[in-house]
Amino acid sequence: MQTFTSMSVERFKEILSKFQSIPPILVIGDIGLDKYTFGEVTRISPEAPVPVVVVTKEWPKLGLASNISHNLSTLQIRSTICGVVGDDSNAHHFEHLLEENGLSTWGVVHDPSRPTTFKERVTTNVQQICRIDYEKVHPLSQEVEQKLYARINEFAHQHGPIILEDYAKGTLTDSLLQKVITLARKQKRLVAVDPYRTRNPEVYRGAGLLKPNLAEGKMLAQALGLKEDKWENISSILLEKLDIDMVAMTLGADGMLIHEKGKPATHIPTVATEVFDVSGAGDTTISVLVGVLSVGGNLAEAAIIGNCAAGVVVGKKGTATVSQDELLEFFQGKFLRLRS
Numbered sequence: 001m002q003t004f005t006s007m008s009v010e011r012f013k014e015i016l017s018k019f020q021s022i023p024p025i026l027v028i029g030d031i032g033l034d035k036y037t038f039g040e041v042t043r044i045s046p047e048a049p050v051p052v053v054v055v056t057k058e059w060p061k062l063g064l065a066s067n068i069s070h071n072l073s074t075l076q077i078r079s080t081i082c083g084v085v086g087d088d089s090n091a092h093h094f095e096h097l098l099e100e101n102g103l104s105t106w107g108v109v110h111d112p113s114r115p116t117t118f119k120e121r122v123t124t125n126v127q128q129i130c131r132i133d134y135e136k137v138h139p140l141s142q143e144v145e146q147k148l149y150a151r152i153n154e155f156a157h158q159h160g161p162i163i164l165e166d167y168a169k170g171t172l173t174d175s176l177l178q179k180v181i182t183l184a185r186k187q188k189r190l191v192a193v194d195p196y197r198t199r200n201p202e203v204y205r206g207a208g209l210l211k212p213n214l215a216e217g218k219m220l221a222q223a224l225g226l227k228e229d230k231w232e233n234i235s236s237i238l239l240e241k242l243d244i245d246m247v248a249m250t251l252g253a254d255g256m257l258i259h260e261k262g263k264p265a266t267h268i269p270t271v272a273t274e275v276f277d278v279s280g281a282g283d284t285t286i287s288v289l290v291g292v293l294s295v296g297g298n299l300a301e302a303a304i305i306g307n308c309a310a311g312v313v314v315g316k317k318g319t320a321t322v323s324q325d326e327l328l329e330f331f332q333g334k335f336l337r338l339r340s
Contacts, residue, residue: 007304012331015305016324018295023160024078025290028152028180029065029194030169031083031108032117032135033094036061041124053122053129062097063119065165067321069103071287074321080159082107082152084144084171090116090134107151111144117169139173149179156183161190161290164207165283168196177203184208192290194282195220201242209246209293210238211286217249231267235259246299248289248306250282256303268303270311281310284322305331 039055062070069081081103085091087110094116095105118134140148148171156162162184166172177193184191185206192209195201197216201223204210212220214231221234224241235247239261249257255270288309292302308330313320 007301009332011301012305012328015292015295015297015301016327019075019077019291019324022077022291022294024080024158025072025294026082026107026152026155026159026162027065027068027072027079027165028082028107028162028172029068029165030117030167030171031066031081031085031094032063032119032169033090033097034061034063034067035059035118035120037120037122039122039124041126041129051129053124060093060097062094062101062103064117064167064169065163065283066094066098066103067283068163068165068287069098070101071284071321072291073102074323075287075291075327076324077287077291080104080107080155082109082148082155084109084111084114084140084148085116086110086114087112088116090118107155109144109148109151111140113141113144114138114170135169137169139170140176145173145176149176152180153183156187156189161192161294163286163290164191164193165286166194166196166199168199174200174203178205181206190290190293192286194286201238204244205242207242207244209248209289210242210244211248211250211282211289212238213250213282214252217247231257232259232265235265248285248299248303250285250310256285256307258299258303260299266300266303268300268307270307281314284309284313284320288322288327 036059038057039053041051042054043052045052066081069079072079085094098105114136115134120132122129181191190208193204193207194211195204197219201220217234218229221237224237226237238244238247245261247259256268259265285306288306289302292305309322312322312326312330
């Protein structure tokens with residue numbers, strides 16, 4: 001396994017300058033609202049041995065796959081989000097938040113049988129106190145799935161790459177995953193998948209890019225018969241058994257492993273120097289990977305820029321995004337210094 005760390009400032013800037021020219025990316029997956037409730041703990045409740053949080057700030061964020069579209073937008077890459085919400089007040093709040101961030105609601109399908117996924121995180125300066133989830137994760141009904149796929153099929157002709165973001169909340173059924181991957185293959189467009197660790201890995205067969213984290217990669221590979229858990233063995237079996245073109249496996253503090261079919265695996269070391277919150281880092285990474293590949297960058301360049309983007313967002317509170325200016329500043333101020 002080789003290690004790749006080299007990239008010039010000129011090449012970094014050249015890639016970023018092309019982001020606005022990318023055809024709109026179609027983002028498909030579980031969508032919902034994130035809410036952050038921030039405050040201070042001043043005492044322990046007399047009712048139970050739990051902290052009392054005095055709230056000082058609250059803010060909503062686009063959650064799950066919609067955070068990918070938000071990340072793409074702040075990188076100056078156009079996209080359309082396709083997913084399912086309920087028929088409730090959170091659905092209206094979600095669509096309003098999309099519009100506030102300059103994103104389309106055209107791909108949002110309403111399903112009265114399920115609530116809009118809503119996650120509230122209660123945090124302080126020191127730690128997250130708890131997370132409260134409102135959701136149902138049963139698979140979409142055949143009727144709703146057909147309605148969602150009709151939207152996807154309609155939009156695909158005016159879009160470029162496709163990102164499938166699987167949080168196992170029921171949107172990406174086995175049949176929908178395979179229909180979209182087959183559609184992308186037929187139209188010769190990149191389809192990138194951020195998988196869920198407990199799914200049958202066969203549902204991701206034929207994807208162009210698979211982006212698991214290390215835990216997800218291990219579980220998917222074990223389901224395919226792998227017994228050793230060396231990084232390159234995990235990526236090799238995913239490539240071979242699932243007919244995948246590329247694997248980009250995030251390794252937390254160890255960076256990223258990339259592996260293309262027919263080539264040796266390559267390790268891209270991390271560049272994160274301060275970690276505040278890892279929420280949404282994977283969303284940011286797949287956004288950047290697909291963006292770089294879409295403008296002609298190779299997988300190693302995509303991984304380096306993706307690592308830089310993750311390094312920015314883990315230093316922020318909550319589900320965060322990154323701008324081109326922040327990316328370039330991080331690359332010049334931290335990546336190059338760490339590699340010198």
